[in-house]
Amino acid sequence: MSTSTEMSTETRTPSTAVATSEFDRDTAVTLREPGVYDADLSAGWTIIQAVNGGYLLALLGRALGDHLPHPDPFTISAHYLTPSVPGPAVIRTETVRTGRSLSTGQASLFQYAEDGTEVERIRVLASYGDLDALPDDVRTTAAPPAMAAIENCFSAADNPAPRIPGSSAIAERLDLRLDPSCVGWAVGAPSGKGEMRAWFGLADGREPDALSLLLTVDALPPTSFELGLKGWTPTVELTTHVRCRPAPGPLRVAITTRNLAGGFLEEDAEVWDSAGRLVAQSRQLARAPRD
Amino acid sequence: MSTSTEMSTETRTPSTAVATSEFDRDTAVTLREPGVYDADLSAGWTIIQAVNGGYLLALLGRALGDHLPHPDPFTISAHYLTPSVPGPAVIRTETVRTGRSLSTGQASLFQYAEDGTEVERIRVLASYGDLDALPDDVRTTAAPPAMAAIENCFSAADNPAPRIPGSSAIAERLDLRLDPSCVGWAVGAPSGKGEMRAWFGLADGREPDALSLLLTVDALPPTSFELGLKGWTPTVELTTHVRCRPAPGPLRVAITTRNLAGGFLEEDAEVWDSAGRLVAQSRQLARAPRD
Numbered sequence: 001m002s003t004s005t006e007m008s009t010e011t012r013t014p015s016t017a018v019a020t021s022e023f024d025r026d027t028a029v030t031l032r033e034p035g036v037y038d039a040d041l042s043a044g045w046t047i048i049q050a051v052n053g054g055y056l057l058a059l060l061g062r063a064l065g066d067h068l069p070h071p072d073p074f075t076i077s078a079h080y081l082t083p084s085v086p087g088p089a090v091i092r093t094e095t096v097r098t099g100r101s102l103s104t105g106q107a108s109l110f111q112y113a114e115d116g117t118e119v120e121r122i123r124v125l126a127s128y129g130d131l132d133a134l135p136d137d138v139r140t141t142a143a144p145p146a147m148a149a150i151e152n153c154f155s156a157a158d159n160p161a162p163r164i165p166g167s168s169a170i171a172e173r174l175d176l177r178l179d180p181s182c183v184g185w186a187v188g189a190p191s192g193k194g195e196m197r198a199w200f201g202l203a204d205g206r207e208p209d210a211l212s213l214l215l216t217v218d219a220l221p222p223t224s225f226e227l228g229l230k231g232w233t234p235t236v237e238l239t240t241h242v243r244c245r246p247a248p249g250p251l252r253v254a255i256t257t258r259n260l261a262g263g264f265l266e267e268d269a270e271v272w273d274s275a276g277r278l279v280a281q282s283r284q285l286a287r288a289p290r291d
Numbered sequence: 292m293s294t295s296t297e298m299s300t301e302t303r304t305p306s307t308a309v310a311t312s313e314f315d316r317d318t319a320v321t322l323r324e325p326g327v328y329d330a331d332l333s334a335g336w337t338i339i340q341a342v343n344g345g346y347l348l349a350l351l352g353r354a355l356g357d358h359l360p361h362p363d364p365f366t367i368s369a370h371y372l373t374p375s376v377p378g379p380a381v382i383r384t385e386t387v388r389t390g391r392s393l394s395t396g397q398a399s400l401f402q403y404a405e406d407g408t409e410v411e412r413i414r415v416l417a418s419y420g421d422l423d424a425l426p427d428d429v430r431t432t433a434a435p436p437a438m439a440a441i442e443n444c445f446s447a448a449d450n451p452a453p454r455i456p457g458s459s460a461i462a463e464r465l466d467l468r469l470d471p472s473c474v475g476w477a478v479g480a481p482s483g484k485g486e487m488r489a490w491f492g493l494a495d496g497r498e499p500d501a502l503s504l505l506l507t508v509d510a511l512p513p514t515s516f517e518l519g520l521k522g523w524t525p526t527v528e529l530t531t532h533v534r535c536r537p538a539p540g541p542l543r544v545a546i547t548t549r550n551l552a553g554g555f556l557e558e559d560a561e562v563w564d565s566a567g568r569l570v571a572q573s574r575q576l577a578r579a580p581r582d
Binding site for chain 1: 365366368370372373387388393395397411414415416417418422425426427428429430431432433484485518527528530532534535549550551552553554555557568569572574576
């Protein structure tokens with residue numbers, strides 16, 4: 001009987017591991033001591049050599065959601081300090097204020113220099129609440145982005161495929177389908193408009209939630225590609241509002257840049273769920289590519 | 292001679308005070324010790340009893356600009372914790388990272404409880420740079436807001452005047468001229484559109500700069516007034532990007548709310564200078580009025 005129980009446990013363990021999505025596995029954090037979480041930045045969410053900023057935000061968001069009394073990021077502002085690399089990291093969180101419907105926290109993600117000292121990569125300030133506690137009222141004038149049907153959009157598997165220059169491990173984790181109007185850059189004919197639109201899902205079928213939206217807002221190719229600029233657009237700051245718990249199914253993401261000036265640009269993202277709700281809005285300030 | 296010098300000094304002092312603008316006087320901070328600044332929240336920037344959030348942001352922005360090696364806020368994210376009241380305050384700043392072209396800092400504004408303990412009002416995270424060091428390139432598709440000529444817009448001195456319910460000391464400090472399309476709320480006929488547009492200046496003629504833009508983005512009546520909601524819209528978080536040093540002259544400010552849902556709304560602000568440059572973009576998440 002004892003053996004049988006052990007067998008059963010052993011059988012369940014790998015089964016549970018398989019059931020865990022890539023996103024949840026790779027954004028897992030382990031409580032080291034109150035407010036301090038160990039994490040491991042996965043190489044699976046890199047573009048060229050850089051760890052994706054949305055993936056990093058989701059890691060910090062998970063730690064804060066564990067630390068604060070409220071579960072969901074309502075607004076989270078991230079300032080990116082130094083480039084993150086795959087490998088060990090530590091997240092230090094702080095409760096700034098707790099209230100009845102909102103609590104505010106701060107978190108920093110550090111990695112380790114060769115001598116073991118901590119190097120800060122990102123710092124975030126966030127106000128958390130409970131999306132399930134919100135009333136159902138919606139008075140929106142925002143309309144979902146005009147996008148081709150998902151079957152008429154382009155995935156990384158298509159040929160000729162829109163390709164991000166260099167390697168892109170993250171492409172295998174995402175089910176990204178770019179709207180035909182925004183793929184000119186991939187064949188050397190950028191539209192000249194600062195727009196990027198795509199259907200977004202996780203490749204392993206994991207459904208969206210408030211946390212994965214933090215990845216979604218920073219997962220598309222940069223709008224600067226369609227402006228004819230090929231270089232990198234490092235994020236200085238990214239603020240995301242999560243406005244509604246997303247329904248299951250593919251998300252529509254529209255990103256717009258209106259003002260490329262003085263060596264910087266903004267990227268405004270909207271995320272719409274399958275039920276037609278605007279579930280997240282974000283804006284980032286990024287450095288414009290040099291070329 | 293000594294008496295004469297004293298006289299002269301006494302004469303100069305009020306003269307200097309007159310030359311200093313209300314905005315600069317009321318956002319002055321005094322270094323107490325490295326990183327710590329004393330301030331006094333003026334009752335001159337209140338709406339009803341609340342100290343204006345943009346004025347508070349400018350105070351924090353001034354302290355950070357003094358503390359960090361770079362002078363101008365490129366992106367500043369503020370999370371509002373508890374309501375501020377006129378009176379003494381202390382601002383504690385921290386350098387997060389310094390780089391060649393950008394430095395990142397954090398600052399908190401505290402006031403004092405009756406027992407003398409510090410109560411945190413606002414916390415900000417900001418990346419500073421030097422606007423004068425930016426290249427002149429502009430590739431913008433953004434267009435200035437459609438607005439009536441300044442002489443056809445409405446100021447608080449006009450009759451029938453658009454009036455903020457309750458007292459509004461800040462109205463005397465600002466030269467705000469609301470576009471005729473956005474004043475329906477003041478006569479009981481809101482447009483139903485989440486838009487507010489105005490010409491903005493400081494009443495004493497002080498010209499705009501990077502710091503005063505932090506006030507400008509949060510100085511108009513809330514868009515919710517034009518949506519027919521009369522209550523207060525307390526800011527949860529406000530992030531501002533300053534993109535260009537503004538030219539002298541009146542600014543055009545356009546604020547848009549597209550998504551009022553679940554008891555919250557976003558306010559997107561754009562600020563254009565007299566030279567036709569988009570000088571600031573901001574977005575805030577605020578609680579929707581209850582009524």
